[in-house]
Amino acid sequence: MTVEYRGPQTLIQAALAAGEDPAAKARSLKALHQRWAEGTRIPEVVRPVVARSWSRAGALEKDIVPLDAMAIRDLRESNEELTSLVGLFKERLLSLATQAGNQLVISDGQGYVLWVLGPSTVRRRSDGIGFVSGARWRESDVGTNGIGAAMAEKVPVQIFGPEHAREEQHSWVCTSAPVLNRATASLVGTITLAGSFRTAHPHSLALVSSVAHEAEAALQAQHSLKLQRLELTNELPDGEFILTDPQGLVAASRGYSVGGHINLPVGLEEGHFWIAGLGAVDARQAAGGWIFTKTQHQLRLEMSSETLRQVIVHSHEGSTQISLSEKHWQIVNMLAKHPLGLGAEQLKSLWPASTPQVTIRAELSRLRAKLPGVIASRPYRLVAPIVRNSGL
Incomplete structure (x- = not known):
């Protein structure tokens, strides 16, 4: 029997029921994994989230080549949203992860692992399979795994033992949750609790899901505050206009029926544009963003x-x-x-x-x-x- 619970938006399924024997579960999954790896058909009893991941990723055997320390630092510094949440992740998850014999892994929206935190014994084991800072763990890089599946499904995912595509990961359980920017629906990063498959528990899935949604709420509050400041620091034009931040999040508008986000053209400069969702507009830079007004320029x-x-x-x-x-x-x-x-x-x-x-x-x-x-x-x-x- 699997354990299911409803998160804020979706039904989430744990890989292991409370009290279920991890070793016995791993043996049963090993046979299913072998049948899939030897052929093209995925056994019907495989959990749907795993079956979808196996279908997408295949049994990959690529070498894992991590980024160097400078590239890791650059990724951390350029991802202000994710970096601002690291303190929250540590506070909510690191102590519990350590007590459970797990490590806390924080990866970015591209799948690059940027922080690996927790017991040194677990980190040494993860070093042996390339689960290290600078490695990219998308499904297309290392096959089915917690980070890659959570990125693809956009929901929390628990991948247990032989549900992983690669055999060197079969002794692990990885419980991952994506962190989304709710305003743009973009992926900010993924948080993961990873350790021996013998530490698997359905509560881990509930925990990372809860912390991910707390992080999303914190990002939403940050964005709301930034947009309020953007509106207050700009002199707004008369008539119809839209004021956005550099990412296209709408801070204020008059006369336009728009949502909270506009897809701005790449390389936007001041001038006359036709923008999907707005139509023909004049674009000019504002203090910390853009102001769009209707243009008389001919289309x-x-x-x-x-x-x-x-x-x-x-x-x-x-x-x-x-x-x-x-x-x-x-x-x-x-x-x-x-x-x-x-x-x-x-x-x-x-x-x-x-x-x-x-x-x-x-x-x-x-x-x-x-x-x-x-x-x-x-x-x-x-x-x-x-x-x-x-x-x-």
Whole structure:
């Protein structure tokens, strides 16, 4: 019997039930691992999270080559979010890990191990399998393991004994939880309790999950404070605008319907841009971020071939390719043929006759959200001139 509990967002499954014999469990898993390693079929009794990881990673035998000390230091210093949480991880986990004969491992969003803390006896064992600072432990590097599986699944994961892909890890249990930036849904890092498989316990999974969510809440509080300071230290323009930090987290806005995060273009500079989610904007640097306002600069649209089904939005600063579904392509194509615009009733010909009007309007709303500032309503029409490439 496995132990399951619900974390804040998902159902999490421990590898071992309380009181279950680790040695017997390892023997049963060894046979399953051997069947998988010798063929391509994964036995049905393998836990789903492990089966998915085995399927993704395969039985890798790559050499593990850690980064040097200088590269490790650079990664630590450049990852301000993760570094700010190390004290919390030590306070919540290190003492308990040591008492249980485990080590605390902190890795970054790329899978690089940056801190290995805990009993020297455990660290010496982990040195022997390359589980050291500077090593990268993604599934694509070392096969199924706690860090890699937690990174891929974006949920806490416990990998026990022969559930690991590589045989040298079969004497270990690794209980890992990802730490996410909730504002951007990006992976900040992963925390892991690792030790002999004989120390496995379902409570370890609950513990790392709880600490990971505490860390995420701390990051959220940090970001909220930074965004408040950003709003207070900038003189905001009249009219419609959006103020963001350098990562695109929204500190303040007026007249825009946006969420808490905008995907900013790589290498953003001051000038005229078309930004997905905003439309045509003027971008200028603020104190600690960016301010975007609506621009009067002209846009030009290009429709690619029907095979590609793309609209290319050309602005003064460059071009943005927007992939479209078949239905969205049909709508844009029809609007391009009617520059004065069409009502929803006229566009209805693109759907079966029985399609409700509310369905059509909802699809049009989704398309306008995908191409903000490009399609006006009442009637629906393209607001920028459109050209077709030679492939049409």
